[in-house]
Amino acid sequence: MTGFRLLALLGGLLASVWAGSAPCAGIVGGRKARPGRFPFLASIQYQGDHFCGGALIHSRFVLTAASCFRVGNPAIATVVLGAYDLRRRERSRQTFSIRSISENGYDPQENLNDLLVLQLDREANLTSRVALVPLPLQNATVEPGTxxxxxxxxxxxxxxxxxxxxxxxxxxxxxxxxxxxxxxxxxxxxxxxxxxxxxxxxxxxxxxxxxxxxxxxxxxxxxxxxxxxxxxLFRNWINSVLNTRSDEPVGVL
The missing domain is CATH 2.40.10.10 (Trypsin-like serine proteases)
Known part of the structure; x- marks a missing residue:
């Protein structure tokens, strides 16, 4: 499906997935990932069509970009974990609705604070195809050239x-x-x-x-x-969201 058709289907949900630029935001020049290589990846979809990515950071929480929901209502989206081939109904898939969202001062004009934590409607079943990704410590840096x-x-x-x-x-x-x-x-x-x-x-x-x-x-x-x-920059805030909205132990390192 082309990006233009996807935009039409979303009815404005993707008015600016790639905030601050023309809609030009897939992997260019990459290679096909092997199955199970990134088990924390989430496909965020509308009526079965992918429009944004995310990462599972807790059995009930996915981290994504606030710009993905700049216009639309998150309640109409679904989160798919364990996906690989988007054209097949894979047994590894787990599909969720969104129970709540948490954002921290997202500014679409300046592209600031572009993070969103999605709470899933139930706990994900962790498997070889559905796993958590660890996060850095508060204020940790990643050096140029990494x-x-x-x-x-x-x-x-x-x-x-x-x-x-x-x-x-x-x-x-x-x-x-x-x-x-x-x-x-x-x-x-x-x-x-x-x-x-x-x-x-x-x-x-x-x-x-x-x-x-x-x-x-x-x-x-x-x-x-x-x-x-x-x-x-948001690690402490993310922890507060996970601890406030869930009684389960925080699943990030």
Whole structure:
């Protein structure tokens, strides 16, 4: 499905998934991820159509981007865990409705605080295909030059189709001069590559931790840098959400 058709189906839900840029936000230049490689990935969908990514951080909570729900009502969306091939009804899938959302001062004009915690309607069953991703400590940093990975079902070229399978690309954290204090920025050094439409909310994995949430990208897709909300700035807030809304032990490290 093209990004344009998806926008029409969502009826404004995706008016600006990639805040601050034209809708050019899938993995460009990546490769097909192997099944089970990213068991924490969530596909956020509307009537069975993927429109944003996310990461399972607790058995009842998914971390995504606030920009994914800039216009629409989260109650109409579903969260799918354990997905791989979006065109098949896989036995590994678990589908949830959204019980509540928590945001922390999201500013769409300045692309600030672009994180959202979704509470699922029930507890996820943790398996080899559905697992938690650990988060960094409060105010932890990821140094420029660090090699990271980002994966998602987004489009693979501007104006193209959503990927049937999650695609992954190796990216490098850029110098602070090419980013902003509240973001982690990445680029691909040797060729065109990066995030594109449909990858909003997907996690940036550095040294095994989800250091970023895909927020916005410069156009055209893959030209970099890509901007991720810096998760470490919100770690204490995330913990407070999980502890306030659930009696279960916090499932992040």
């Amino acid at each position: 090699n990271c990975q980002v994966a998602g079902w987004g489009i693979t070229r501007p104006g193209g189709h959503l990927s049937r399978y999650p695609r992954v690309i190796n990216v490098t954290v850029t110098p602070e001069s090419q980013c902003r204090p509240n973001n982690v920025c990445t680029g691909v050094l040797t060729r065109r590559g990066g995030t594109c439409q449909g990858d909003g909310g997907t996690p940036l994995i550095c040294n095994g931790l989800a250091h970023g949430v895909a927020s916005f990208s410069r156009e055209p897709c893959g030209s970099g840098p890509d901007f991720f909300a810096r998760v470490a």
